[in-house]
Amino acid sequence: MIRLFNPDTMAKPASRYSQCALAEGATQRLEIAGQIGVHPDGRLDEGLADQLAVALANVDRALAAAGMGRENLMKITVYxxxxxxxxxxxxxxxxxxxxxxxxxxxATLLVVAGLAAPALLVEVDAVAAA
Structure with missing residues (x-):
């Protein structure tokens, strides 16, 4: 079980994310490589919002392939x-x-100078446990 929480002893998050994720009794850990806004058929959407939505959908696909869902997510890192x-x-x-x-x-948000190709605007990697 994943317990997501914000300790009272820490500053509140700057936006909607949890400060801590604890995998209690976890027996599986899934590391998801950086996901970009490329659809399964290879299309790349234009614009940050569209690329991010596809990258997050790709995280969902990776979770499902491991028999997990968003309830298993511990952390996302966004570039x-x-x-x-x-x-x-x-x-x-x-x-x-x-x-x-x-x-x-x-969640951690980073601003980077660039990704693997100039058309890529965002990349998301994730960690999950079950």
Missing amino acids: LTENSPAAVATYRAVRDTWVGDAAPPV
């Missing part, structure tokens, strides 16, 4: 290529829609 308030707001809005009403996983 953006644009350092702007609009890009961060887009990331937060798409992430919050994806998380829905569930407890949000631990």
Whole structure:
């Protein structure tokens, strides 16, 4: 079972994510490589919101392939290529829609100079346990 929480002894998160994720009694750990906004058929969407939605859907696909779901997520790390308030707001809005009403996983957001190809705007990797 994954317990997501924010200790009272720490500052509140800057947005909707958990500070800690504890895998209690876990017997499986899944590390998901960086997922980009490429559909299973190889298409790459344009725009940050669309690429991020596809990257997160790819995380869902990886979880499902391991017999897991979002309830098993411990952490996501997101790499953006644009350092702007609009890009961060887009990331937060798409992430919050994806998380829905569930407890949000631990999250780290990084702004990087670039990814493996210039058309890539975002990459997401994840850790899950069951």
